[in-house]
Amino acid sequence: NGYGHAGASKLQFTAIPSVTADVDTVTVPVGFTWQPVIRWGDPIFKDAPAFDLAKQTAAAQERQFGYNNDYTDILEIPGSRGRRAVLFANHEYTNDAIMFPPSMPAADVRSVSQAAHGLSVVELERANKTTPWSYVKGATLNRRYLNSTCYELTGPAAGSALVKTVADPAGRWINGTLGNCAGGTTPWGTILSGEENFNGYFVAPGTSASDKRYGLTNKPTARQWELDDPRFNTNNPGYENEANRFGWIVEVDPFDPTSTPKKHSSLGRFKHEGANVIVAQSGHVVAYSGDDERFDYLYKFVSKAKYREGDRKHNMTLLSEGDLYVAKFTGDSPAAEIDGKGTVPTDGSFDGKGEWLPLVVGGKSKVAGMSVEEVLVYTRLAADKVGPTKMDRCEDVEPNPFTGKVYVACTNNSDRGKAGKEGATEINPRNENRDGHIVEITETGDQTSTRFTWNLLMVCGDPAQGDVTYFSGFPADQVSPISCPDNLAFDSVGNLWISTDGAPSGIGRADGLFKVTLEGAERGRVEQFLAVPRDAETCGPIIHDDERTVFVSVQHPGEEGTFEAPNSYFPDYVRAGAPVQRGQARAPRPSVIQVFRADA
Ligand code: FEO
Ligand code: CA
Ligand code: CA
Ligand code: CA
Secondary structure: OOOOOHHHOOOOOOOOOOOEOOOOOOEOOOOEEEEEEEEOOOEOOOOOOOOOOOOOOHHHHOOEOOOOEEEEEEEEOOOOOOOEEEEEEEEOOOOHHHHOOOOOOHHHHHHHHHHOOEEEEEEEEOOOOOOOOEEOOOOOOOEEEOOOOEEEEEOOOOOOHHHOEOOEOOOOEEEOOOOEEEEEEOOOOOEEEEEOOHHHHOEOOOOOHHHHHOOOEOOOOOOOHHHOOHHHEOOOOOOOOHHHHOOOEEEEOOOOOOOOOEEEHHHOOOOEOOOEEEEOOOOEEEEEEEEOOEEEOEEEEEEEEEOOOOOHHHHOOHHHOEEEEEEEEEEOOOHHHOOOEOOOOOOOOOEEEEEEEEEEEOOEEOOOOOOHHHHHHOHHHHHHOOOOOOEEOEEEEEEOOOOOOEEEEEOOEOOOOOOOOOOOOOOOOEOOEOOOEEEEEEEOOOOOOOEEEEEEEEEOEOHHHOOOOEOOOOOHHHOOOEOOEEEEEEOOOOOEEEEEOOHHHHOOEOOEEEEEOOOOOOOOOEEEEEEOOOOOEEEEEEEEHHHOEEEEEEEOOOOOOOOOOOOOOOOOOOOOOOOOOOOOOOOOOOEEEEEEEOOO
């Protein structure tokens, strides 16, 4: 069936040469071109004003596409014969220093930055399958999810004393979502999004074990929303639990603009990078999720109920109840062979066995001294008690739909091996891990199994600069240099695609998108497809290789610049002296872009 073989995909390209980090363009392969699908500030409702960098208001931003799009997917609208689709994107955070004129009043900055967070759902259209997509202003499914949008908390923590506030005495209804990073699309066509760095939005006492473990401190936050809304300071009476209402996996139905989005407590609370679901042979659904923090853990959820093909209403309840596990990895090579530089052990691979340690099973806590509610709200503290493996910042974790093998992007860990910190092990084999690695997990038997084997698919870096790297035996002088893997995706024949965040400070190259062959003689071959503009990370890759089209979210372009001296002009490229056309901006704008054949 051509599974896993690069040649079986319709998307053929010649890898681009690695791009230096100061280049402010999107670099695509020969024969391809790119254009934005939607940009920060693009109006998505009929009454929304055109973007105007100099006159930003919260009222306008609430009706426009938000900032710093991360997880993105595009789902065809059934019955549209490929001519209409719905785009989902989340808006992880804002870069206030490059978004707003220095003269803008601080209170206005705060209100616009709040409105630039959240989620967006926008309809797309195209003339036919060979033409690029445009977004449809005012379309029926268009929706902004704002900090005032109500989410229903599901699962055992819903209604618990740990999540109640004066504004929600029931402990079930939460306004807003924060720090949304990666995500996943479920087999039933909903979107999952991970609430990652939520701690940065709260002032807290900072003294409890949980405040410390989740990075909550008693300092003013960067955006200071606590000045306008008491819930962002958990020192305030009645709001002690507000931060417990963030750090969840969110589920959204992009096909129903009136639906109530969910936060699923059964998947635990931590800095969820995202979550990805696969249906096991047994019919249960399994969700994998990483906690993106140095020395934190990898988790797996198994639903109590089974998937029913075609029963969307039922399937949308599957993530509300089930078992939660955390991963423990064991290597099979002697510790003496792990040199902390990433050199392969003498048995030829970084590999071993592992087990999923239970935290909650059958609705009961498996952690001594903690209730189910406590395990789910203070999941990091619960996991600490059962001895899981401390990882190098698990970002995206995604099962391959063709094989069920699970891929984990460990992006980097600058602290590994430093004084007082755990040193290199076979699963995290490099001290001061600058460039990251990819773990491949094979569950033993069914996807719901508590046992697995594992190996490293690659240890990243730039072999040409002398980095010690590993690409499953593929010759290092024939790969594109790659650093700081973040988001993962698969194409229609099962090749892995990796987008990166951090390569400029790693190998000194622009971040990008890379295809990795998984099967056959070319396993481990890395080919760079694109590079993003200056200071940007590459997010939310969508590989429609059957249509020879790739989409990525370009997040935080020009992040290191200032409003008055931009580091990037992506994607409008209105440079100093040139007139600004209506709807354009002389500033970097995070955007979703499409890359397609120029000759299509
Ligand atoms: Fe928002 Fe873990 O990257
Ligand atoms: Ca080994
Ligand atoms: Ca990420
Ligand atoms: Ca990242």
